[in-house]
Amino acid sequence: MIFISIFILFSVRILWIQYRSAFREVTVGGRTMNEMAVRQREEGIELDSGRGHFIDRNGMPLTGDVIWSPVLFPVRKLPEADELQRLAELLHTTSDQLEHKWTTLKKPYVWSELVGKEGTPIKLSQVDAEQWDKVDGFEVLPRVSRYKGAVSGSQWLGYVAQRPDVIRKVQAESKQNRSVPLTMLVGASGLERTFDNFLRGIGSTRAFYTVDGKKRPLIGIGTRVKGMDNRYYPLQVRTTVDYRIQQEIEALTEQANMEEGAIVVLDVNSGDVVSMVSRPFYNPQHIDLKGGSWSNHTVKAAVPGSIFKTVIAAAALEERLTSPSEVFHCTGHYGKYGLSCWKEGGHGDITLEEGFAKSCNIVFATLGERLKASSIAITASKLGLAQKIGWNESSFLDGEVFSQIDQEEAGIVFGKTTTADGGVRAQTALGQRDVMMSPLQAANMIVTLLHSGKVISPRLVSEVNFKDGATMVNFPVQTITSPFGQISPRTAKLLLSWMREVVTDGTGISLQGASWNLAGKSGTAEVLKDGKASNNQWFIGYGPIEEPRYAVAVLVQNRRPGSLHQAAALFRRTMNLLASQE
Structure with a gap:
């Protein structure tokens, strides 16, 4: 009962x-x-992850490329032979290959050029998509691809990846007990990583194809699209980069067959990053962690060579240990520490001003020994070296340091275990020994001189906006104050005038006749690559000199000793490109 x-x-x-x-x-x-x-019984596929997007300074999208893609859904009955053949032609395959793939599907599949592998989805236009008759289990759907092209030099943008460790932390810290799938893509490097908290969406948009228990399409239902409809999200991050200039400088490096290095362009008025190109290029959709192409050379420290003579000249002038008219004698050999001048036979009698323009090693080795190590280090600090300079705020996010620029290295002047005796200081004065600086720091040093010694912190992002266009947060122009103060405006002005002489009478004479009147400083550093002697070639400078607009640093790494100075040639071509944009 x-x-x-x-x-x-x-x-x-x-x-x-x-x-x-x-x-x-x-x-x-x-x-x-x-x-x-x-x-x-709904078979779903993601059309848009809901992740926020990046735009350039002019509002041009940097992420979020809409691609009309062919999608196969698992269904019991495939189309008739003639219809299958028609679809196979659209998908660049054979009827047999299409039938085999379709009949073995367990979940929806975006058709790629390389079937069964991680290939590139076939791209159709919206017009193409609308021309196709209804076929059960086949749809041409608008999917949001995160990145526009294949390879680029925009490592500052970064890439996304599955990071379960990050997702678990998000789940643990979520106050709304929000369920976040472990497979959700999050920022792994670049701005994707530093702005990840802003970019995570509130839900994806998915397309569902409805079938019964035997995988037969349900009549009258077809494909349904479901997603979050929110006025404020996803957010939009406005960068300071000019996408058109970025692309054109990337093309310049391709034409020059530049293998490894970087080009940085800064707006001299705001200090903002206009372009940062890193070689070799990377593919944000297929990251090779071992190959390292995702590493951003624009913010990695490298041996600077003679561009560091700018720091030595500033230190000696600030300490009143020399004057522009002091005469040095260069025979081509320093006489100790194994140092010599790059010019065989030497420069003879040469003033400090001339020594800067002609990059005389003897002049600067002498100044290096004359200066105290502390004076060199302090002047480097005043010019924004040996420290990270990218925009950051310690109180921005719950007291944690928020840095816009990922992978940035601080660089160094003297090694911690190094005894800075005369030989070390002489080598340091030539930008060798332990000295390291990044192309971003080198370009920003020019901006510092143009601002009479005030160091500006480069921005990559100016603001974050809500979906409706309202501003969520602004990132104001920020300055960096060294504990030692700044160099004098007089010294800054003098160094800028000497950079003009580099072009008119010195090592940058190949820049004469460029679209703008230019100024700068060349550098060649001796390094070892795989145990073999190699050179880092540099050129840093600004233009036009009458009304400076841009500061540019070019680094070409691991060049064969004695080869053409590719950095100076790329500096000229970059400045000509910038002049053509006016």
Whole structure:
């Protein structure tokens, strides 16, 4: 009797649930049983992750390329032979290959050029998509691809990847007990990583193809699109980069067959990054962690060579240990420490001003020995070296240091274990020994001189906006104050005038006749690459000299000793390109 009573109660409960469901009453999780049953037979594919996007300074999208892609859904019955052949031609394959792939599907599949491998999805236009007749299990859908092209030199943008460790932390810290799938893509490097907290969306947009339990399409339902409709999200991050200039400088490095190095362009008025190109290029959609192409050379420290003579000249002038007219004698050999001048036979009698323009090693080795190590280090600090300079704020996010620029290295002047004797200081004065600086620091040093010694912190992002265009947060122009103060405006002005002489009478004479009148400083550093002697070639400077607009640093790494100075040639071509944009 007890068993019969329980059975009757259970049967009545089932009948009641079915009755309520038939009249679309809410039963489970806000959905009817009929809706739940249908959902179990929906085959879904993500069209848009809901992640926020980046735009350039002019509003041009840097991420979020809409691609109309062919999608196959698992269905029981495939189209007739003639229809299958027509689809195979669209998908650049054969009927047999298409049939084999389709019949073995367990989940929706975006058709790629390389079937069964991680290939590139076939791209169709919206017009192409609308021309196709309805075919069960086949749809051409608008999917949001995160990145526009294949390879680029925009490592500052970074890439996204699956990082379960980050997702678990997000889940643990979520105040809304938000369920975040472990497979969700998050920022792994570049701005994708530093702005990841802003970019995570509130839900994806998915397309569902509804079938019954035997994978037969349900008549009258077809494909349904579901997503979050929110006024404020996803957010939009406005960068300071000019995408058109970025692309054109990337093309310059391709034409020059530049293998390794970087080009940085800064706006001299704001200190903002206009372009940062890193070689070799990377593919944000297919990251080779071992190959290292994702590493951003624009913010990695490298041996600077003679561009560091700018720091030595500033230190000696600030300490009043020399004057522009002091005369040095260069025979081509320093006489100790194994140092010599790059010019065979030497420069003869040469003033400090001339020594800077002609990059005389003897002049600067002498100044290096004359200076204290502390004076060199302090002047480097005043010019924004041996420290990270990218925009950051220690109180921006719950007291944590928020840095816009990922992978940035601080560089160094003297090694911690190095005794800075005369030989070390002489080598340091030539930008060798332990000295390291990044192309971003080198370009920013020019900006510092143009601002009479005030160091500006380069920005990559100016603001973050809500979906409706309203501003969520601004990142104001920021300055960096060294604990030692700044160099004098007089010294800054003098160094800038000497940089002009580098072009008119010195090592940068090849820049004469460029679209703008230019100024700068060349450098060649001796390094070892795989145990073999190699050179880092540099050129840093600004233009036009009458009304400076841009500061540029070019680094070409691991060049064969004695080869053409590719950095100076690329500096000229970059400045000509910038002049053509006016």
